[in-house]
Amino acid sequence: MSEPFPHVPYRRERLSPDRSVRAAREFAETAFLRRSVREFSPDPVPEDAVRLAIAAANSAPSGANVQPWTFVLVRNPELKRRIREAAENEERENYSWRMPPPWLRALAPLGTDWRKEFLETAPLLIVVFRSDFHQTEHDRVLHYYVSESVGIACGFLLAALNAAGLSTLTHTPSPMGFLREILDRPASERPFLLIPVGYAAEGCTVPDIRKKGLAEVLVER
Ligand code: IYR
Secondary structure, eight states: OOOOOOOOOOOOOOOOHHHHHHHHHHHHHHHHHOOBOSOBOOOOOOHHHHHHHHHHHHTSOOGGGOOOEEEEEEOOHHHHHHHHHHHHHHHHHIIIIISOHHHHHHHGGGTOOSOOTHHHHSSEEEEEEEESEEEOSSOEEEOSSHHHHHHHHHHHHHHHHHHTTOEEOOBOOSSOTHHHHHTTOOTTEEEEEEEEEEOBOTTOOOOOOOOOOHHHHOOOO
16 A cells, blocks of 8 residues: 555635626636537647646546546647548448448438548647556556546646637547557547637638536526
């Protein structure tokens, strides 16, 4: 067993109720601006902002604080080209026979297809990997709540990138094992999410979807 951590005082300034509501409103208004974008401008983005967003994601809570994630920031055009090619190969199969008709029907209004040009156009891709275990000298130590932990970290990441004025897409080509090979990651890491990052292209459009209202998703007792 490892030693317990010593505890240190934790203090945070307590906001007045007014400031608290104002801060929550500002955050919500910024969150409402976010849309998944599939047409990116090739313009470069401030990479320091992206690294800070990844630092924010890395501060997310995780099961037993193991931080079971790795963020691979891809800017190399040849790697992006190989990722696009491999993703399109999988997606071509998905759209032609692997996705059952109800799934295709659910996607039809979004107008997505197997083509993933954004994987090359976006100036950056962030590939998030999950680690379900780590190896010590003697044994393999399993991680707990990995999906929850990595999902929360990705939520932090998307919110931070959005707050920095950047557009993203949550992309999950399936299966996505090819990412581990192309990005040369160890067998203990499995791809979790592929996030193109950049600015929306001039003339970019997004589907006119509606979010459910708060009354539909919030239950108060
Ligand atoms: N991964 C595919 C299909 C897809 C699945 C869902 I669920 C979406 O919300 C959107 C697309 C693709 O990226 O095209």
